[in-house]
Amino acid sequence: MDEYSERVLAIQPTGVRKMFDMAGDDVISFGLGEPDFQPPKVAIDAMHQAMLSGHNKYTTTAGLPVLRQKIAESLSHLEPEMGEENVCMTMSGTNALLNCFLTLVNPGSNVLLPEPYFPLYGPDVLIAGGEAKYYPCLFENEFVPTIESLESLVDDKTVAILYNFPSNPTGATLTAEQRDDLLDFAKRHQLWIITDEVYDRIVYDVEHVSFLGTGYNRTLMINSFSKTFAMTGWRIGYICSPNNEAMSQIIKMQYYITACSNDAMQYAVLTAFDEASTYPEEMAKEFQSRRDLICSRLNSMPGVSCHIPKGAFYVFPKVEVPGMNSQELAIELLKGGVLSSPGSAFGESGEGHLRFAYTVSREDISLGMDKVESVLKRLRGD
Ligand SMILES: Cc1ncc(COP(=O)(O)O)c(C=O)c1O
16 A cells, blocks of 8 residues: 555646745845845734733634735625625635645546646646646737637536636736636636636736636635735635625535634735725835836847736746757856746746746846846857
C-alpha cells in the first residue's frame, strides 16, 4: 500500500515557487504576486486594539456578521439583495477556492479552468477528486477565451467553469459584452460559475466587470484582502453568492476546513473598509504608472511584445529568443539579476511568454528592464 495519498502524490510545487527558491537576495524580483505596500496603518492599529480588547476567540463559522454585512453592502451596486447570509469569511482566496471546489466537485466530474492559469486551480480540482479541463486564453485574443474553445471542451460531466478577470498571470479584463457571452455559455450548460475576482479593485482606465449582479444564481465569487488591502500575509478573504442554498453548503464546508476565520483580523478588515476605503485605488494609481513604464520598456525591446494590461499587476509579454523556451529564458534572466516567472509555469499555452509582477519601485523597474534588455540582446545576438 502507498504510504501517501494519491492526491498528494499527484500534485507538484508550482513553477513560480521553484524560480523564487532559486533566486538569491541580490536580484530584482518580478517573481511573486504580492503588493510591495503594507496594509493600511489604521487596519494594523485596529488589529492590535482588537487583540487587546479580547477578540482572540473563535468567531461563528461564516465570520463576524458586521463584517459580512459590510462586504455585502460594498457589493450592493451589483447584488442589492445580498446580506450577511450571502458572505462567508475565509482564511484567504486560496482557502475560498478550495472550499468552492470541495463543495461542487464529485469524483468523475470536471471543471473548466483558464490557461494560462493561477497555478492553484488545477491541483485544487484534483484534490477535490475532479478533472481539470483547460480552456486557452491566448495572446491573439487579448487573453479572453473564445466561446468555440469552451464549447469544444464542455461535456455532461462538466459541473463548473472558473473565470478569473482581472487575470493572473495575464492582467486581462473583460468588457461587459465579453462577460455576457461567457455568462451565456455557462447558463446554456447549467454550469456553476466560480468567479475569482481578487483583483477587482486593481483596474486601470476601466470599470471592473463582475460576474455578480447578472441574475444567474449558480454564481460563487471568491475574493481576498491580500491584494485589495495589501494583506497577503494576513490570510483573509471571502466567498459570496446571491444563492442562499449554495452559501449554506459553503459555510458547512468552511467549518471543516478552518472552523472560522481569524477573530481580530476581521475587525481590522472592518476598519479598513471604514477608514481606508480608497486605499486600493491609491495603490492602483501607483501600479498604473509602473505598468506604463514596464510595458513601454518591454515593447521597445526586440523580440518582445505585450498587451497593455487593464488590471492586476502582471504583464505577460511574448518573448522570442530562437531555440529557448520560457524556463531556459527565465533562468538566463535570473543569472542576469532579474527574477521573472516562465510562462510555462502557468500552463502549456503560457509557453513563449514571461510573467513580470510590477510590484517593485519604478527605479527597480527601470534597472530591471535594463538588465532584461542586455540579456535579451546577448541571447538574440541583436
Ligand atoms: C488569481 C488569484 N486568485 C487567488 C489568489 C489567492 O490569494 P490569497 O490566497 O493570498 O488570498 C491569488 C494570489 O496570488 C491570485 O492571483
